[in-house]
Amino acid sequence: MNKSKNKNVQKQDLSKNQQIIFDLIKKSNEPLKAYSILSNVQKKGIKAPLQVYRALDKLVEIGKIHKIESKNAFMACQNSGCQIAKATAFSICENCEKVSEIKNSKLFEYLKGFDDKSGMKYKKYNLEFFGVCNECTAK
Amino acid sequence: MNKSKNKNVQKQDLSKNQQIIFDLIKKSNEPLKAYSILSNVQKKGIKAPLQVYRALDKLVEIGKIHKIESKNAFMACQNSGCQIAKATAFSICENCEKVSEIKNSKLFEYLKGFDDKSGMKYKKYNLEFFGVCNECTAK
């Protein structure tokens, strides 16, 4: 599988840049923005925005990370790739900016089965809830 | 109510720039982007991006338009300000890019009452469905 030195072993099926960027996002406890990611991986040899965006695109596509659209930021999937990124839901604190991925099978079932009269076939959805989190309410 | 000349009559409660930009968005059948709006209202004297963004911010705040987060674009509310922009849902065709606002009271009730175990109080949500619309499916 590998030429000789046993380097470049793919931990999963991610390429080098994808793995670097995924590792960074995964260990973060908050959504990361593309240029913040860039500045954090420059020491690893990733120099240009496009390298970051390409890796992000791929990671989103395979469901390992999600984009929080209202924040233009990215976080690691807490579930199982959300069935390849087809069904995502988040709760966002408007005070402390904390974002959590919602895992609620009833909600997912409900939305998966949602059908308005338009005749449109839904393949994917993204839901973002906003409010004030527990910690912020306590204060 | 007015000084003398009967000019500057407020049609609603929108300021001049807000009204110009709202009129443009309302008559469009697709979501409009900020810089596209800008180029369309320059003949009306609105010259800078910030003038557009300020009007957009206000219009979003009062629920007369919504931002389609996944497209960075704006469309007029089809409902009644969606209770001042607190509950929004859209269907987006991935083929022709058509966006429609979803009006479905059961969905709204369901999401309004949604409560996970986190203890977070939700004040607002935005939901975006993606798929292929009727027309595009027919082709």
Next chain:
DNA sequence: AACGTTATGTAATAATATAACATTAATTAG
């Protein structure tokens, strides 16, 4: 080896959005 596909490197630029500061208009309180 040859091919198609995926990933990378690099530079330039496009598209989206905000900061900072000065001014004017509209609303409210006394």
Next chain:
DNA sequence: CTAATTAATGTTATATTATTACATAACGTT
């Protein structure tokens, strides 16, 4: 009404987010 306050505007510059274009390298298959 006048002063104080708040909301809206005008303008310039700049920050942030994202893509185009083109060249090269690595990978997977046959």
